[in-house]
Amino acid sequence: MNILASAEGPDATVSVIELREKGERVLIIDGFVTTSERGVSGSSSLLVQYMLWMGHLPMLLHPDPKEALVICFGTGQTANALRRENPKSLTIVDINPNVFKMAHYFTSNENVLKDPRVRNLVMDGRAFMRRTEKTFDVITLEPMPPTFAGVNALYSKEFYQLARERMSDNGIIAQWLPFHQVSAYHGASVSRTFTEVFPNAVLWIDPESLTGILLGSKNDRGTLGSEFPGFKRNDLKRILPEETVRKAVYLEKEGLKRYGEQYGDVITDDNQLLAYGAAAFNTHVNPVTLLLSNYDTMKIFRKGFYEDKGSLEIEQLELIKKESERKE
Incomplete structure (x- = not known):
């Protein structure tokens, strides 16, 4: 292991390490492995894959995205995925200046910060949304896991209400939901809180890492996820097959709403x-x-036109569990 960089910021210590035997670079924030350039196995881009989805999916759901916002930069791979969808401008906000300073260690972000359309700001994401008067067609956020100290502020009902105010009429928001790091109660509570503010929402699952992504629309009409208008844009080279994207929609809006209401509670700034x-x-x-x-x-809660389109089955996860226990 080789430490390439390390620096203390206003809220956390950020480090970049290189695992020589795997040819892998990893971003670590306060001891937590946030993202990797090649994935946990060194050969399969599991961690990278969901970051691409976090950028591409909300853009594909919007008919004509011009203004995009990323809250929490990480290694920059989500931001770069958004940029690949060719927005007019891309704003990136992160509270820690060191993630921007260390971006050059991760070549997979393709120097996204040097794009003239990109504006990066060192600021608390929620504070930025309170202060800006700008509205966005797409907002995507990938903070630390929900149960980390201070992160409640980016998963609360009040935060989602603020985000909705900063979205254009057909705006789309994407929220990371790592099911491998939260209890079933917390997962349902995040989902319930999200749908309280964005009733037209779906839960999408990355078929490789099994990471969840909540997607919501400011437009309450229709059924989000039934169409992906971005695939009709012909000016871009598609890296995500449309059929794969459709299959990974796991819960449609009614199922997602009932799941959250039955098993979760609403997260607020007060109840933490x-x-x-x-x-x-x-x-x-x-x-x-x-x-x-x-x-x-x-x-x-898996119903409707999504029922036969997904590839995730509990039996598959049981096999993963048995393999994990065998290795232990």
Whole structure:
């Protein structure tokens, strides 16, 4: 292991390490492995894959996205995915200046910060949205896992209400939901809070990493996820097959709403549910066990035209769990 860079910021210590035996570079924030340039195995881009989805999916759901916003930069791969969809401008906000300074260590972001359409700001994401008068066609955010200290502020009802105010009429928002790092209660609570503000929403699952992405529209009409108008744009080389995108929609808006209401509570700034609420997060729980718990809770709400289109089955996760236990 080789430490390439390390620096203390206003809210966290950021480091970049290189795992020589895997040919892999990793971004670490306060000891937590946030993102990798090649993925956890060194050969399969599991961590990279969902970051691409985080950028491409909301852009594909919007008919003509011009203005985009990324909250939390990481290694810049989500921001670069948004840029590939050719917006007129892209604003990137992160509270820690060191993630921008270390972006050059990750070549997969393709120097996104040097694009003249890109504006990067060192600021708290929520504070930025309170202050700006600009509206955005797409907002995507990928903060630290929900149960980390301080992150409740980017998963609360008040935050989503603020985000909605900063979205254009047909605006789309994407929220990262890592099921391997939250309890079933917390997963349902994040989903319930999201749908309280964005009733026209879907849950999309990355078929490789099994990471969840909540997608919501400011336009409450129609059914989000039934169409992906971005695929009709012919000016871009598509890296995501349309059929793969459609298959990975896991819960449509009615199922997502019922799932959240039955198993979760609304997260607010006052109750700090993700930090202090019921079913506190246990860091010693096997991530595969958390995945199984979340999907076992969600599967009964899978209805409608999504029912036969997904590739995720609990049986598959059970096999993953058995393999994980065998290795232990």
